[in-house]
Amino acid sequence: MSASLTCTSLSFAWPDGTAVFEGLDASFGPGRTGLLGVNGAGKSTLLKLIAGQLTPSDGTVRVSGEVGRLPQIVTLDTRLRVDEVLGIAARRAALHAIEAGDAAEEHFETLGDDWDVEERALAALGELGLGHVGLDRTVGEVSGGESVLLRLASLLLRRPDVLLLDEPTNNLDVYARRRLYAAVASWPGVLVVVSHDRELLDLVDRIADLRSGRITWYGGNFSAYEEALAVEQEAAERMVRVAEADLRRQKRELTDAHVVLARRRRYGQKMYDTKREPRAVMKMRRRTAQESAGKYRVLHEEKLAEAKERLDDAVEAVRDDDEIRVDLPFTAVPPGREVLTLRDLELVHGTRARGGLDLRGPERVALIGRNGAGKTTLLRTIAGELDPVAGEAAAHVPLRFLPQRLDVLDDGLSVAENVARFAPGATDNRVRARLARFLFRGARADRPAGTLSGGERFRAALAALMLAEPAPQLLLLDEPTNNLDMASVRQLTSALESYEGALIVASHDMPFLDSVGVTRRLLLEEGELKEITTGAVGYPA
Template identity: 80%
Template sequence: MAHSATSSVTCSAHSFAWPDGTAVLDGFDLAVGPGRTGLIGLNGSGKSTLLRLLAGELTPVAGSVRVAGEIGYLPQDLVLDTALRVDAALGIAEARAALHAIESGDASEEHFTAVGDDWDVEERARAVLDQLGLRHIGLDRTIGEISGGESVLLRLAALLLRRPDVLLLDEPTNNLDLDARRRLYEAVASWSGVMVVVSHDRELLELVDQVADLRDGEIRWYGGGFSAYEEALAVEQEAAERMVRVAEADVKRQQRELAEAQVRLARRRRYGQKMYDTKREPRAVMKERKRQAQVSAGKYRTMHAEKLEEAKERLDEAVEAVRDDDEIRVDLPHTAVPTGRVVLTLRDLELRYGARVPAFEVRGPERIALLGRNGAGKSTLLRTIAGELEPAGGEAVADVPVRFLPQRLDVLDDALSVAENVARYAPAATNNRIRARLARFLFRGARADRAAGTLSGGERFRAALAALMLAEPAPQLMMLDEPTNNLDMASVRQLTSALTSYEGALIVAGHDIPFLRGIGITRWVRLDGELAEVESPGR
């Protein structure tokens, strides 16, 4: 797909704040030319807001956005009308209807106007659908007849049909199964125009030409894909930590020199007083000498105090350059499960929509990845095991305490604080015990008193995970449904560290293969009509 080499997006002195006055960007500058740019940053740093500004959906309070070329934007949570036909979603319904009318012999001028030069619109539409693995979707079907993942790819197909010069994608792989993700990866890899993609999907970010890290309202640029970014960041952080050690040593030296200077000045004062008391020199001479000594001492003390203050400022700057990548540390010995002990048994289990699991066992601290296309019933299976849904037949028997973290994170009461939410699951635990444990989930001090409804996506996930992991009795089987959706990179790292140190059994439904490998999956199973063991998926 050919695009203009002059296509670009430029932000100049850009500022944006929400109606309540919360500033997101202030004096922000950005210039993106041809190539694929991965935009990353913590939850709440303004990535999605920036894409909406670039797309013209939001208006800055100051500054400007200039786009050279046509822009296409795929938002994160756009919901299509289920009654909408596929050709309408692709934006070709009018041209297609006019084309059919002309082919039927209606030579009205408005039909020719509607078609324009796009006489192969249906062929192009089918080619794009085929490229994204949607060949089976007819142009006359409605959105309600296709899956959620297919509707995401359909929205991308609509953009590709328009052939925009600039493509903006916001978390495009969320809720996509493995096959759909691979189709999207291929479309991204073959893109030749300007692309800005917001994502936490490592495999997708390996395909970009550069990474833009949005942090504290500024962009830091790194060449290459995500692995190159991590390597460069590691070198940066090593240098930053070295600078902290140097700055700390400098502060200690300046503190020592200031203390030594004060001791010397005190000795001089005592000597001067002694000379004055014994009156060994004329009074006027001693007074002048005392005045000069006081001035000199003041300058001396000020010089050392200023040096100490400068050293402290350098230390503050050095500390700021080191990223706060706190890790969740889970120390819950009661969650441990002996090797070989039966944790879960599924017997002739039939899910409500028809998928079957004739026989399946989970033993000891196994870590099972539950794979399958969208709509295969992964969430239904987990909810059935958790006791939220009745099976259509058979049974699911858990021999240990089970906790289930759904995609919606609706285990939290938004009106209660983080500490109060945890107390709901551990009513016998003291307030001090809850707060001590919450500190390990990075909710320290006043953070534990924040209402769940005010938390960011990553914080909300951590709070929900804390509530379930700290529950009493301690969960020895944890089930998570698509846990990395909408989490930033730091939150994914924190989740990985938490699950790595968890000693119970795990069942994790998901499509994020690098994450699943990172938590040490021991068995890979796929649900597609029935549950079956599979090999560890490749790229």
């Protein structure tokens, strides 16, 4: 029987009472499904409910077969060996014991028929570009992107019937993304992927659009979804215009009705005052006129109410998703101002960044390189979080660093309390006013940071960064588009376009790098920090 998963009347709320789903129904069959929705819509929560990592308050999740999930943020114990991450350590140890001549029965029971366990593991690593990573190495020796690929390799070895991927291309370089695309394209079972990577989403068979606690289905990939959505929105906006015109007409007719009724009342009163007809006849005429007037008024008021309801329905069908509004502080840097000096750096973990860099004025530098090249280590060294083993890394202006893992937030504190830590001189009102522009309004600003989705966590971290004192004249961003929906990426791009300070951004998101107007491109490769002068952001084909 083919694998499938079904959610029936699914409800879930956070401990503070914030509802995520109420009576959600959804069914995912064989094939690839792209799960879309704005940040905070509940995409990651739904995947956790399906995987059994969260318990619904009501409803059921039924899955036929084994479920495997790649989380949005992969955190692995740095002491683990690669074979432990892949889940083959016990079988591998049993195999080695047997090969060494130990014929104990428990070794054969542990190994089963999996005599080629090492070959399969190395093949899975090779498929994802990790052929250089030995099974005995530890997680602490690999990069963040490589740890994501390790977790994916463990899933490929398990071959679960249902595979859930939450922003799988985060932290992956161009080469690793291509390997992930190939794995997704050939996946034989049920696959549900949450992503803002357009190229990945164009590999899916259908789109599940999660909005306001409900799923709307669209056949085809992301490009087909965009076309269908554009047609829907054009029709919805047209219906709004029709409904608005109808509402204006009903208001005019109701006003005209009131004028007619007032005229009739004046005429009836005049007839009554002049006593042109018998008293009984006039009373009957007045009562009939009042009844008729009442029905006439009620009819038009009902038509007006119906017109308002149609307008409300039409407006609701038009998407007007909230987007973050990032107001960057005044951070102008004069063109000749010395911002950063790097000289022949030798970094921790054995990473090198030989060569120099002089950053002056409001330059925008794209830092690119393969997973494990040392980009994050270099940024952390510039930010002062790590001391260089040798060489010089000197910043000459106030700087702020937004790390890849967004670990600047204290999960036990609320969003507002986290932001206040970075700006102790700011009033609570100012903190909350700034947070409102990042869509943390009212009670949302009091949510613990540990309950936030990936995109919400990014917004909270960015708010803390921007409100920090002193205002940054050099921004260091490490994979800033990870976990962001497409609307938020557009807003971040718009904000950075208006930023007047210097910028260094490490990213594998080439469209994003192109959009923020980088002026220099640095490639960190094989321990060398080299400037690319070809004008192309990215790697060789």
